[in-house]
Amino acid sequence: MTATPVFDPAKDAAAIAATKLVQPGMKLGLGTGSTAVVFVHRLAERVKAEGFALRCASTSKATAELAQSLGLSIETLDEIGWLDLTIDGADEVDPALNLIKGGGAAHLREKIVATASDRMVVIADDSKVVDQLGRFPLPVEVIPFGWEATRLLIERGLAGLGYGGRPVERREKGGAPVLTDEGNYVLDLKLEAISDAPALAMMLSSVAGVVEHGLFLNICSMAIIGQKDGTVVELGGEDKA
Ligand SMILES: O=C(CO)[C@H](O)[C@H](O)COP(=O)(O)O
Numbered sequence: 001m002t003a004t005p006v007f008d009p010a011k012d013a014a015a016i017a018a019t020k021l022v023q024p025g026m027k028l029g030l031g032t033g034s035t036a037v038v039f040v041h042r043l044a045e046r047v048k049a050e051g052f053a054l055r056c057a058s059t060s061k062a063t064a065e066l067a068q069s070l071g072l073s074i075e076t077l078d079e080i081g082w083l084d085l086t087i088d089g090a091d092e093v094d095p096a097l098n099l100i101k102g103g104g105a106a107h108l109r110e111k112i113v114a115t116a117s118d119r120m121v122v123i124a125d126d127s128k129v130v131d132q133l134g135r136f137p138l139p140v141e142v143i144p145f146g147w148e149a150t151r152l153l154i155e156r157g158l159a160g161l162g163y164g165g166r167p168v169e170r171r172e173k174g175g176a177p178v179l180t181d182e183g184n185y186v187l188d189l190k191l192e193a194i195s196d197a198p199a200l201a202m203m204l205s206s207v208a209g210v211v212e213h214g215l216f217l218n219i220c221s222m223a224i225i226g227q228k229d230g231t232v233v234e235l236g237g238e239d240k241a
Contacts, residue, residue: 004041004045005041007038007041008034008038008125009226009228009229009230010125010126010226010227010228010230011034011035011038011123011124011125011226012038012042012226012230013226013227013230013231013232014035014038014039014123014124014125014224014225014226014232015035015038015039015041015042015123015226016042017123017224017226017232017234018039018042018087018121018123018224019039019042019043019046021085021087021121022043022046022054022085022087023084024050024052024053024054025052025053025054026054026055026084026085027054027055027056027057027080027081027082027083027084027085028054028055028056028057028083028084028085028086028087029056029057029058029059029077029083029085029086029087029088029113029114029116029117029120030043030056030057030058030059030063030064030067030072030074030086030087030088031059031063031086031087031088031089031106031110031113031123032058032059032060032062032063032088032089032104032106032109032110033088033089033103033104033106034089035089035123035124035125036059036063036087036088036089036123037063037066039087039123040063040066040067040070040072041070043072044067044070044071044072047071047072048071054072054073055073055075055080056072056073056074056075057074057075057076057077057079057080057083057113058074058109058113059086059088059106059109059110059113060104060106060109060110060181061181062104077112077113077116082116082117082118083113083116083117083118084117084118084119085117085118085119085120085121086113086114086117086119086120086121087120087121087122087123088101088110088113088114088120088121088122088123089101089122089123089124089128090122090124090128090216090220090223091103091128091136091214092128092129092130092133092134092135092136093122093124093128093129093130093220093223093225093235094130094131094132094133095131095235097122097220097221097222097223097235097236098133098197098215098216098217098218098220099122099133099214099215099216099219099220100133100134100136100138100139100214100215100216101139101214101216102138102139102140102141102186102213102214103136103139105139105141105170105178105179105180105181105186106180106181107139107141107212107213107214107216108141108180108181108182108184108211108212109181109182110216111212111216111219114216114219114220115219119221119222120216120219120220120221121220121221121222121223121224122220122222122223122224123223123224123226124223124224124225124226125225125226125227125228126225126226126227126228126233128225129223129225129235132193132194132195133193133194133197133215134191134192134193134194135192135193137168137188137189137190137191138188138189138191138194138200138213138214138215139170139186139187139188139189139213139214140154140167140186140187140188140189140204140210140212140213140214141180141182141184141185141186141210141211141212141213142184142185142186142187142209142210142211143184143185143209143211144177144183144184144185145209146209147169147185147187147209149209150187150207150208150209150210151166151167151169151187153207153208153209154167154187154189154204154207154210155167157203157204157206157207158189158191158203160203161196161199161200161203162195163189163191163200165189165190165191167187167188167189168187168188168189168190169185169186169187169188170185170186170187170188182211184211194215197215197217198217200215201213201215201217220236221236221237222234222235222236222237223235223236
Protein backbone atom coordinates (compact mmCIF):
# COMPACT_ATOMS: atom_id res chain seq x y z
CA MET A 1 0.00 0.00 0.00
CA THR A 2 1.33 3.46 -0.92
CA ALA A 3 1.57 5.87 2.02
CA THR A 4 -0.05 9.31 1.68
CA PRO A 5 2.68 11.95 1.17
CA VAL A 6 3.23 14.60 3.82
CA PHE A 7 1.48 17.76 2.62
CA ASP A 8 1.90 21.43 3.41
CA PRO A 9 -0.50 21.95 6.36
CA ALA A 10 -2.24 25.02 4.89
CA LYS A 11 -2.84 23.40 1.50
CA ASP A 12 -3.91 20.19 3.23
CA ALA A 13 -6.41 22.02 5.44
CA ALA A 14 -7.99 23.71 2.42
CA ALA A 15 -8.05 20.45 0.45
CA ILE A 16 -9.65 18.45 3.27
CA ALA A 17 -12.31 21.16 3.76
CA ALA A 18 -13.05 21.08 0.02
CA THR A 19 -13.59 17.32 0.01
CA LYS A 20 -16.57 17.96 2.30
CA LEU A 21 -18.30 19.85 -0.54
CA VAL A 22 -18.25 16.72 -2.68
CA GLN A 23 -21.47 14.71 -2.68
CA PRO A 24 -21.82 11.12 -3.93
CA GLY A 25 -22.66 10.97 -7.63
CA MET A 26 -21.38 14.47 -8.34
CA LYS A 27 -19.85 15.54 -11.62
CA LEU A 28 -16.62 17.15 -10.52
CA GLY A 29 -13.89 19.24 -12.15
CA LEU A 30 -10.36 18.65 -10.84
CA GLY A 31 -7.86 21.54 -10.94
CA THR A 32 -4.12 21.67 -11.51
CA GLY A 33 -1.16 22.62 -9.33
CA SER A 34 0.28 21.61 -5.98
CA THR A 35 -2.88 22.42 -3.98
CA ALA A 36 -5.05 20.54 -6.46
CA VAL A 37 -2.67 17.58 -6.07
CA VAL A 38 -3.38 17.54 -2.33
CA PHE A 39 -7.11 17.74 -3.03
CA VAL A 40 -6.97 14.79 -5.45
CA HIS A 41 -5.18 12.70 -2.81
CA ARG A 42 -7.68 13.61 -0.10
CA LEU A 43 -10.64 13.08 -2.43
CA ALA A 44 -9.36 9.65 -3.49
CA GLU A 45 -8.98 8.70 0.18
CA ARG A 46 -12.56 9.72 0.91
CA VAL A 47 -13.96 7.93 -2.14
CA LYS A 48 -12.06 4.79 -1.20
CA ALA A 49 -13.21 4.92 2.42
CA GLU A 50 -16.87 5.64 1.62
CA GLY A 51 -17.08 3.75 -1.68
CA PHE A 52 -19.27 6.20 -3.61
CA ALA A 53 -19.28 7.00 -7.32
CA LEU A 54 -18.10 10.27 -8.87
CA ARG A 55 -17.64 11.45 -12.43
CA CYS A 56 -14.49 13.57 -12.77
CA ALA A 57 -13.09 15.75 -15.56
CA SER A 58 -9.54 17.03 -15.33
CA THR A 59 -8.01 20.40 -16.18
CA SER A 60 -4.67 18.87 -17.20
CA LYS A 61 -2.95 15.68 -18.26
CA ALA A 62 -0.92 15.74 -15.04
CA THR A 63 -4.01 15.83 -12.80
CA ALA A 64 -5.75 13.17 -14.90
CA GLU A 65 -2.75 10.84 -14.50
CA LEU A 66 -2.56 11.41 -10.76
CA ALA A 67 -6.31 10.94 -10.27
CA GLN A 68 -6.33 7.70 -12.24
CA SER A 69 -3.28 6.40 -10.37
CA LEU A 70 -5.23 6.93 -7.13
CA GLY A 71 -8.30 5.07 -8.41
CA LEU A 72 -10.51 8.00 -9.47
CA SER A 73 -12.13 7.62 -12.85
CA ILE A 74 -11.57 10.42 -15.35
CA GLU A 75 -13.77 11.21 -18.32
CA THR A 76 -13.52 14.02 -20.83
CA LEU A 77 -15.55 17.15 -20.24
CA ASP A 78 -17.48 16.31 -23.41
CA GLU A 79 -18.41 12.89 -22.05
CA ILE A 80 -19.74 14.44 -18.83
CA GLY A 81 -21.24 17.54 -20.44
CA TRP A 82 -21.68 19.84 -17.43
CA LEU A 83 -20.17 19.78 -13.95
CA ASP A 84 -21.70 20.36 -10.53
CA LEU A 85 -18.51 21.65 -8.96
CA THR A 86 -14.89 22.40 -9.82
CA ILE A 87 -12.19 22.60 -7.16
CA ASP A 88 -8.95 24.28 -8.23
CA GLY A 89 -6.02 26.28 -6.88
CA ALA A 90 -5.12 29.88 -7.72
CA ASP A 91 -2.07 32.11 -7.86
CA GLU A 92 -3.94 35.13 -6.47
CA VAL A 93 -7.39 35.66 -4.96
CA ASP A 94 -8.74 39.18 -4.40
CA PRO A 95 -11.55 40.24 -2.01
CA ALA A 96 -14.15 39.95 -4.83
CA LEU A 97 -12.92 36.39 -5.55
CA ASN A 98 -11.38 37.40 -8.84
CA LEU A 99 -8.30 35.33 -9.57
CA ILE A 100 -5.03 35.06 -11.36
CA LYS A 101 -4.40 31.51 -12.53
CA GLY A 102 -2.00 29.80 -14.90
CA GLY A 103 1.13 29.47 -12.80
CA GLY A 104 1.06 25.84 -13.93
CA ALA A 105 0.28 26.81 -17.55
CA ALA A 106 -3.12 25.13 -17.35
CA HIS A 107 -5.41 28.17 -17.24
CA LEU A 108 -7.03 27.51 -20.63
CA ARG A 109 -8.41 24.13 -19.66
CA GLU A 110 -8.97 25.39 -16.11
CA LYS A 111 -11.17 28.21 -17.37
CA ILE A 112 -13.11 25.93 -19.72
CA VAL A 113 -13.76 23.46 -16.90
CA ALA A 114 -14.57 26.14 -14.29
CA THR A 115 -17.06 27.91 -16.55
CA ALA A 116 -18.70 24.61 -17.44
CA SER A 117 -19.51 24.10 -13.74
CA ASP A 118 -22.35 25.24 -11.51
CA ARG A 119 -19.75 26.33 -8.95
CA MET A 120 -16.01 26.89 -8.88
CA VAL A 121 -14.36 26.75 -5.47
CA VAL A 122 -10.73 27.77 -5.01
CA ILE A 123 -8.44 26.13 -2.49
CA ALA A 124 -5.26 27.97 -1.54
CA ASP A 125 -2.91 28.82 1.28
CA ASP A 126 -3.05 32.31 2.74
CA SER A 127 -0.07 33.57 0.69
CA LYS A 128 -2.45 33.72 -2.31
CA VAL A 129 -4.85 36.27 -0.81
CA VAL A 130 -4.18 39.80 -2.09
CA ASP A 131 -5.91 43.18 -1.90
CA GLN A 132 -5.32 43.82 -5.59
CA LEU A 133 -4.45 41.38 -8.40
CA GLY A 134 -1.19 41.76 -10.29
CA ARG A 135 1.77 40.96 -8.10
CA PHE A 136 1.84 37.47 -9.63
CA PRO A 137 2.81 37.75 -13.32
CA LEU A 138 -0.33 37.28 -15.41
CA PRO A 139 -0.06 34.20 -17.67
CA VAL A 140 -1.33 34.47 -21.25
CA GLU A 141 -1.49 31.40 -23.49
CA VAL A 142 -0.63 32.20 -27.12
CA ILE A 143 -0.50 30.26 -30.37
CA PRO A 144 3.14 29.49 -31.39
CA PHE A 145 2.51 30.76 -34.95
CA GLY A 146 3.56 34.41 -35.05
CA TRP A 147 3.95 34.59 -31.28
CA GLU A 148 6.51 37.44 -31.46
CA ALA A 149 3.89 39.57 -33.26
CA THR A 150 1.29 38.55 -30.68
CA ARG A 151 3.69 39.62 -27.94
CA LEU A 152 4.20 42.99 -29.61
CA LEU A 153 0.45 43.54 -29.91
CA ILE A 154 0.01 42.68 -26.23
CA GLU A 155 2.83 45.07 -25.30
CA ARG A 156 1.15 47.87 -27.28
CA GLY A 157 -2.21 47.06 -25.72
CA LEU A 158 -0.64 47.16 -22.25
CA ALA A 159 0.97 50.54 -22.99
CA GLY A 160 -2.45 51.84 -24.09
CA LEU A 161 -3.81 50.87 -20.69
CA GLY A 162 -0.90 52.51 -18.87
CA TYR A 163 1.17 49.41 -18.07
CA GLY A 164 4.86 49.21 -18.87
CA GLY A 165 6.99 46.16 -19.51
CA ARG A 166 7.45 43.48 -22.08
CA PRO A 167 5.61 40.13 -21.90
CA VAL A 168 8.13 37.42 -21.05
CA GLU A 169 8.00 34.02 -22.74
CA ARG A 170 7.92 31.21 -20.19
CA ARG A 171 10.79 28.77 -20.71
CA GLU A 172 11.93 25.45 -19.30
CA LYS A 173 15.26 25.34 -17.44
CA GLY A 174 16.98 24.18 -20.66
CA GLY A 175 15.61 27.18 -22.58
CA ALA A 176 12.85 25.51 -24.61
CA PRO A 177 9.47 27.25 -24.50
CA VAL A 178 7.04 25.85 -21.94
CA LEU A 179 4.27 24.11 -23.86
CA THR A 180 0.73 23.91 -22.54
CA ASP A 181 -1.35 20.73 -22.83
CA GLU A 182 -2.68 22.26 -26.07
CA GLY A 183 0.87 22.75 -27.43
CA ASN A 184 0.79 26.55 -27.05
CA TYR A 185 3.26 29.01 -25.49
CA VAL A 186 2.81 31.10 -22.34
CA LEU A 187 3.72 34.77 -21.95
CA ASP A 188 3.94 36.18 -18.41
CA LEU A 189 2.94 39.83 -17.90
CA LYS A 190 4.73 41.54 -15.01
CA LEU A 191 2.20 44.22 -14.10
CA GLU A 192 2.64 44.65 -10.30
CA ALA A 193 -0.92 45.99 -9.84
CA ILE A 194 -3.96 45.53 -12.08
CA SER A 195 -6.15 48.60 -11.68
CA ASP A 196 -8.95 47.63 -14.09
CA ALA A 197 -9.07 43.87 -14.60
CA PRO A 198 -12.10 43.82 -16.98
CA ALA A 199 -10.40 46.35 -19.30
CA LEU A 200 -7.20 44.30 -19.28
CA ALA A 201 -9.13 41.08 -19.93
CA MET A 202 -10.94 42.70 -22.85
CA MET A 203 -7.71 43.99 -24.37
CA LEU A 204 -6.01 40.60 -24.12
CA SER A 205 -8.99 38.74 -25.58
CA SER A 206 -8.99 41.11 -28.56
CA VAL A 207 -5.43 40.23 -29.64
CA ALA A 208 -5.16 37.69 -32.46
CA GLY A 209 -3.01 34.78 -31.30
CA VAL A 210 -4.10 35.01 -27.65
CA VAL A 211 -5.87 31.80 -26.72
CA GLU A 212 -6.68 32.63 -23.09
CA HIS A 213 -5.42 34.78 -20.23
CA GLY A 214 -5.23 33.90 -16.57
CA LEU A 215 -7.70 36.47 -15.25
CA PHE A 216 -10.71 34.62 -13.81
CA LEU A 217 -13.29 37.35 -13.26
CA ASN A 218 -16.66 36.50 -11.67
CA ILE A 219 -16.04 32.78 -12.04
CA CYS A 220 -15.11 31.68 -8.50
CA SER A 221 -17.95 31.55 -5.97
CA MET A 222 -15.99 30.59 -2.84
CA ALA A 223 -12.38 30.37 -1.71
CA ILE A 224 -11.20 28.07 1.07
CA ILE A 225 -8.00 29.51 2.47
CA GLY A 226 -5.86 27.16 4.52
CA GLN A 227 -3.79 28.53 7.38
CA LYS A 228 -0.47 27.23 8.67
CA ASP A 229 -2.13 26.07 11.90
CA GLY A 230 -4.40 23.73 9.93
CA THR A 231 -7.56 25.87 10.18
CA VAL A 232 -9.38 27.35 7.20
CA VAL A 233 -11.04 30.67 6.39
CA GLU A 234 -13.85 30.71 3.84
CA LEU A 235 -14.22 33.73 1.55
CA GLY A 236 -17.54 34.12 -0.25
CA GLY A 237 -19.81 31.13 -0.15
CA GLU A 238 -22.72 32.65 -2.06
CA ASP A 239 -23.05 31.50 -5.65
CA LYS A 240 -22.41 34.24 -8.20
CA ALA A 241 -25.37 35.01 -10.41
O1 LIG B 1 -3.52 27.96 -12.10
C1 LIG B 1 -2.89 26.98 -11.79
C2 LIG B 1 -2.23 26.09 -12.78
O2 LIG B 1 -2.33 26.62 -14.07
C3 LIG B 1 -2.74 26.61 -10.36
O3 LIG B 1 -4.00 26.36 -9.83
C4 LIG B 1 -2.07 27.75 -9.64
O4 LIG B 1 -0.81 27.98 -10.28
C5 LIG B 1 -1.86 27.46 -8.18
O5 LIG B 1 -0.95 26.41 -8.04
P1 LIG B 1 -0.44 25.93 -6.62
O6 LIG B 1 -1.58 25.27 -5.93
O7 LIG B 1 0.69 24.99 -6.95
O8 LIG B 1 0.07 27.16 -5.90
